[in-house]
Amino acid sequence: MEKTIEKFQFIFLVAGIGFFALAFIVSGVVTVNAISDLPYTSLDEMSQDVSPYFIAMSNQYPEQFETYYPGGPTSENYREALNLGRNVYIAEACWHCHTQQVRPVANEDVRFGPVSTAAEQQHELMLPQLLGTRRVGPDLSRESGFRSNDWHAAHFYNPQAVAPTSVMPRYTWFYDGKAPNKKGIAMITYMQWLGSNVEQQ
Amino acid sequence: MTVAVQQQKMSINQPLINLGLVKAHIIVGFGFLIIAMLMGVFYALQLNNMYPFPGIEFLSPGRIRMIHTNGVAFGFIVNVFLAGLYWAVPRLTKSKVLDDRLGWLIFWVYLFIILWTVVGILAGHGQAVEWGETPNMFSPNGSILFPIDTLVLVGLILIAIQFLTPIFKFGSKEPMYVSLWYFSVAFIWVILTYAMGNFLPEFIPGAGGATFVGLYIHDLVGLLVTPLGWGMMYFFVPSLLKKPIWSHAVSLLGFWGLAFFYPLQGVHHFIYSTIPMFAQFGAVVSTVAIEIMVVTVFINFFMTLRGRELAPVTNMPIRWFYTGMVFYVITCIQCAVHVQFWAQEFVHFTDWVVGHAHLIMFGTFGFWLIGITTDLWPRVLGKQNWWSPALHEWVFWMCTIGLASMFVALTSAGLVEGFLWKGLAPWEVSLQSVRLIWLFRTATGLLMFVGILLFAYNMYMTYTRPETEEASVGMPAVAPAK
Numbered sequence: 001m002e003k004t005i006e007k008f009q010f011i012f013l014v015a016g017i018g019f020f021a022l023a024f025i026v027s028g029v030v031t032v033n034a035i036s037d038l039p040y041t042s043l044d045e046m047s048q049d050v051s052p053y054f055i056a057m058s059n060q061y062p063e064q065f066e067t068y069y070p071g072g073p074t075s076e077n078y079r080e081a082l083n084l085g086r087n088v089y090i091a092e093a094c095w096h097c098h099t100q101q102v103r104p105v106a107n108e109d110v111r112f113g114p115v116s117t118a119a120e121q122q123h124e125l126m127l128p129q130l131l132g133t134r135r136v137g138p139d140l141s142r143e144s145g146f147r148s149n150d151w152h153a154a155h156f157y158n159p160q161a162v163a164p165t166s167v168m169p170r171y172t173w174f175y176d177g178k179a180p181n182k183k184g185i186a187m188i189t190y191m192q193w194l195g196s197n198v199e200q201q
Numbered sequence: 202m203t204v205a206v207q208q209q210k211m212s213i214n215q216p217l218i219n220l221g222l223v224k225a226h227i228i229v230g231f232g233f234l235i236i237a238m239l240m241g242v243f244y245a246l247q248l249n250n251m252y253p254f255p256g257i258e259f260l261s262p263g264r265i266r267m268i269h270t271n272g273v274a275f276g277f278i279v280n281v282f283l284a285g286l287y288w289a290v291p292r293l294t295k296s297k298v299l300d301d302r303l304g305w306l307i308f309w310v311y312l313f314i315i316l317w318t319v320v321g322i323l324a325g326h327g328q329a330v331e332w333g334e335t336p337n338m339f340s341p342n343g344s345i346l347f348p349i350d351t352l353v354l355v356g357l358i359l360i361a362i363q364f365l366t367p368i369f370k371f372g373s374k375e376p377m378y379v380s381l382w383y384f385s386v387a388f389i390w391v392i393l394t395y396a397m398g399n400f401l402p403e404f405i406p407g408a409g410g411a412t413f414v415g416l417y418i419h420d421l422v423g424l425l426v427t428p429l430g431w432g433m434m435y436f437f438v439p440s441l442l443k444k445p446i447w448s449h450a451v452s453l454l455g456f457w458g459l460a461f462f463y464p465l466q467g468v469h470h471f472i473y474s475t476i477p478m479f480a481q482f483g484a485v486v487s488t489v490a491i492e493i494m495v496v497t498v499f500i501n502f503f504m505t506l507r508g509r510e511l512a513p514v515t516n517m518p519i520r521w522f523y524t525g526m527v528f529y530v531i532t533c534i535q536c537a538v539h540v541q542f543w544a545q546e547f548v549h550f551t552d553w554v555v556g557h558a559h560l561i562m563f564g565t566f567g568f569w570l571i572g573i574t575t576d577l578w579p580r581v582l583g584k585q586n587w588w589s590p591a592l593h594e595w596v597f598w599m600c601t602i603g604l605a606s607m608f609v610a611l612t613s614a615g616l617v618e619g620f621l622w623k624g625l626a627p628w629e630v631s632l633q634s635v636r637l638i639w640l641f642r643t644a645t646g647l648l649m650f651v652g653i654l655l656f657a658y659n660m661y662m663t664y665t666r667p668e669t670e671e672a673s674v675g676m677p678a679v680a681p682a683k
Contacts, residue, residue, distance in 0.1 A: 005453070008372030008385055015460035016386040020393050020424070023464030027416055028397070031468070031480040032409035040406065087341045091325035093263035093334070103473040105546040106623040118475040121407030128329045128340065128402045129410035131474055133418075135550035136248070138628050160250070165629040165636075167248050173258040 041123040046197075047079035053192035054078050057149055061179050068182035078189070085190025086125050088183050092171065099132030100141040100194065113142030113195065120198050125190075137168060144196035152188045153180055217291045220581045222304045226284035227574055227581070229312055231657055233276025234567075238650045240269040245643040249636075259323045267322045267334040273562060274332060274421065275353075276315050281570040282429045283307075283360070286384065288577055289436045290364050293381050294371035299363050307359050314352050321347035330402055331418050333395075339403045350399040357395060361388035379452045383432030386460060390424035408475040415476075415484075416467030422561065423463035430566050431455075431498065433573060434522060438502060441519055441576065442512055447504035451497050458494025462487045472545040485540050492537040499530045517593060521572025524601060528564030532557060547623060552635065553615025556608045563649070564604050571600070571656065578660055588662035592655055599652030607645035614638040 004010050050073050058065045058073040069077040089095065101116045102108045109115050121129070147155075154161055157175055159168035174184035246252050247262040254260040287304065291297055298304060321327075321336035326347045328340040336347035365388055368381055377385070398417020402410040439446055446452060468476055468484035506512065506523070513520045535557060539548050548554065575593070579586055587593055614635040621631040 003376050006376035006382070008369050008377060008381075011372075011377075011382050011385045012389065015382075015457070016389040017393075019460050020390055020464050023416070023467075024393075024397065027465055027468055027480060027483065028401075028412055031412045031477055032405060034477045034479075035408055083341070088325075090329040090340070091264075091327055091342050092261060093267055093327060095329055096263060096266055096331075099550060101474050103546075103549075105473055106619075107625050108622075111622070111625060116475050118408040118477070121475055123406065127404075127406035127410065129407055129414060130329055131408075131411045131471065133331060133470060133550065134554065135622075163629065165632045167250055167632060169247055169252065169262045170256045171261075172256040 035118045035122075038119045038122045041197075043079055043083060043124040046123060046125070046193075047075050047082060050075060050078045051189065051192055051196065053145075053149055054081060054189050057180075057185055057188065060149065061185070064176070064179050064181065064185065068185065081186040081189040082125065082193055084183065084186035085188075085193075086130075088174075088187055089130065089190060090128075094140075095130045095132045097134060097136035097168075098138070098140045099135050100126075100139065101131045102139055102141055108139070112139045114198055116141060123197065125193070137166070140191070140194050142195040142198070143191050144194050145192065147191075149188055149192070152191055153184070156180075156184060156187060217297055218288060219298075219301050219304060222287045222301070222308065223284045223577060224581045225308055226280045226287065227578065228660075229308075230277050230280030230284065230570070231574070231653075231660065233272050233280065233315065234653060235650075235657060237269050237272030237276060238646070238653055240265045240272065242643065242646050242650055244269055245639070245646050248639045249643055258325075264323050264325070264327065267327050268319055270332055271318065271322070271334055272315075273567075274426075275318070275335070278426055278562075278566060278570065280311070281574060282426075282433070283311075284577065285433050285570075285573050286364055286429075289380060289433065290367060290384065293378055293436065294367040296367045296370060299366040303359065303363055307356065307363060310352075310359075311356055314349060314356060317347065318349050321349060328399070328403075330399060330414055332421055333399045333417055335399070337399055337403065339400065350395075353399075354392065354395055357388075357392050361392060364388060379435040379446065379449075379456065380432040382456050383428040383435070387425060387428040387432070390420070390428070390464075394420040394424050408477070411471050411474060412468055412476055412480065415470040416464070418470050419467040420464060423459075423466070426562075426566050427459065427463070430569050431459075433569060434502065434526075437518065437573060437576060438505060438522055441516060442505065442509050444505065444509065447501050447507070451501040455494055455498035455501060458491060458497070462491040462494065466491065469540050472540070472542060472549060485542070488540045489537050492533055495530065495533040499526060502526055517590070517597070518572040518576040520597065521568045521575060524597075525565045525568035525572065528560055528568065528604075532561040532565065535560075547619035548615055549619075551615035551618040551622075552611045552638075553619065556611030556615060559604065559611065560608045563600075564608070568600070571596075574660075579663060582664060584663060588659055588666050592659050596652045596656045596659070599648050599655070603645045603648035603652060607642055607649070610638050610642045610645060614642070 054077075055073045058069070065072060069081065071077060102112045102114065104115045121131075151162060155163065155168075156171045157178070158170050159166040171187075174180055174187055180188060243252065244262055244266045252262055287298065318335050321344075322334060326336035326342050326344050327334040328337045328342070328350070333350070335349045335353060337343050337350040338345060338348045364384065368377070368385055371377065372381055372385065394417060397413055398420070401413045402417075405413065435446060435452070465487040466484050468480045469488050472481055472485070474481075502523075503526075513523045538544060539553065539557070575587075617634050617638070618631050621634060
């Protein structure tokens with residue numbers, strides 16, 4: 001034994017593969033299996049009911065919609081905007097500074113809204129998950145309807161204009177001049193979607 | 202330890218080791234460290250609202266931050282570790298690595314992958330996996346032009362073949378030295394971890410995906426950087442001190458404790474999240490358990506120092522190593538405390554965690570890699586010593602003071618944020634309250650950055666200047682073995 005435990009085969013198989021597989025099963029597979037019966041919602045299903053915020057934007061920026069979302073606030077365009085909004089959220093690494101989970105501690109339910117559940121996160125916009133591990137800015141999982149479209153439009157262009165102490169960067173490439181372009185409309189649509197699948201207080 | 206003695210007897214002129222590969226990996230590693238630290242300074246400036254390139258899409262701070270973290274992990278740490286492996290593995294296994302041409306192939310492919318990653322991230326193809334933002338074809342932003350994760354996996358398999366071949370040849374016949382235990386598992390662990398963390402979250406939504414992201418974040422530190430780091434310490438410390446490690450039994454305990462408990466902890470990055478509670482409790486228990494193992498390794502190395510207490514003062518690599526170990530034990534004790542549920546209520550999501558991450562990645566592994574380079578750089582150049590040992594002292598103190606004050610600043614900022622958030626202060630108040638701390642943090646980062654620039658300058662001068670005969674003070678790093 002004294003010799004075996006210091007030989008390559010034993011270390012490689014037991015520690016290298018065995019212990020990793022054990023942890024993979026105990027921490028990962030068992031955990032995922034425990035929530036595997038929660039129903040999953042695809043983006044197609046989520047975009048059936050077009051958000052009033054998306055419709056409002058089509059009235060406010062008709063030329064931009066003509067260019068980027070021809071056909072107006074249809075389900076297909078809404079789906080495209082939600083998907084693009086989530087993709088931009090990942091590409092700009094918004095999730096490095098904003099979380100999408102409300103914890104049951106530290107008065108977070110008072111500040112942000114209802115505590116997150118595993119069930120509400122089983123949808124295509126959480127694939128990959130965007131729970132986040134750091135909050136430079138506030139949590140966004142209850143953002144829907146919390147601010148107006150105009151507030152978001154001003155905020156993405158210049159955060160300090162509406163929140164003077166903010167340290168958020170400017171996202172001027174979401175705009176053609178002063179009107180939101182495809183990305184800008186998608187981001188506002190995504191912000192106004194976040195948490196709309198949860199009953200608000 | 203006979204192996205340690207054998208290492209000393211081997212001359213650097215033996216063809217056993219490809220010095221060119223060691224040199225190339227060190228140069229590229231420190232090149233990426235400078236780039237990554239510069240990105241860190243830029244990002245810190247954003248938090249001061251002083252970002253130098255506002256409103257430029259391809260230099261957006263969010264994208265810059267991904268280059269900071271990934272550049273440190275894959276650009277700096279992996280490259281300099283590869284240099285250390287090309288130096289240590291042939292000595293420990295008494296045979297060459299599989300193939301020098303494969304070594305150069307890995308070097309160029311890996312360099313290309315990292316540069317292409319930078320392009321991909323700046324072009325907006327990042328992946329939503331913390332520390333694995335390297336573009337993935339299967340992610341929502343994925344592009345067939347940037348199959349980086351797949352390429353990295355191929356690269357990691359090539360690296361494993363390169364080093365596991367001599368380790369297998371040697372270790373399947375006779376017992377291996379401690380370093381090789383760590384190296385044997387690190388190569389397979391990183392392949393499994395990388396495949397798990399970068400691909401599974403693209404197919405499992407919500408809390409389930411978060412479980413695997415948690416495992417990945419933790420395993421990248423625990424199953425790649427930590428085993429390679431300790432393997433290097435078990436090799437370099439005895440050979441520089443010219444005495445064996447204190448206790449072989451404690452080495453065994455430390456290795457098997459790490460191997461068993463480390464992979465089980467990943468979920469502790471998502472305490473109080475929507476991941477099932479049993480997984481969170483399990484992660485906390487195993488996190489506390491591993492701290493016992495950490496203390497044994499720490500005791501083992503500090504007992505090794507017995508009788509040579511002044512070595513960290515007189516011997517520069519040993520000083521980097523042991524300072525790193527002190528930071529390591531601080532990080533690990535901190536980890537056992539702040540992983541508790543009562544602490545997570547306050548410190549989760551705050552700058553506390555950022556301080557913790559810098560302490561372990563720069564304070565421990567960065568210091569160790571700088572220490573390894575301190576020892577290896579003159580050797581691979583065939584020189585007696587560094588161009589300026591005095592400048593090296595400056596580098597050490599700039600990095601140590603910079604890092605320690607950054608840690609204190611971020612930890613206190615984290616506490617301020619955590620309590621203000623729980624106290625329901627308006628969000629602006631929490632930002633205003635840490636504004637000065639963030640300014641101070643930028644200054645500490647700059648101090649470390651300038652330190653590393655001076656280190657690189659010293660490397661360059663050592664490389665180009667012909668050796669002078671004057672006696673070098675304070676750096677008997679490469680004194681000839683008696």
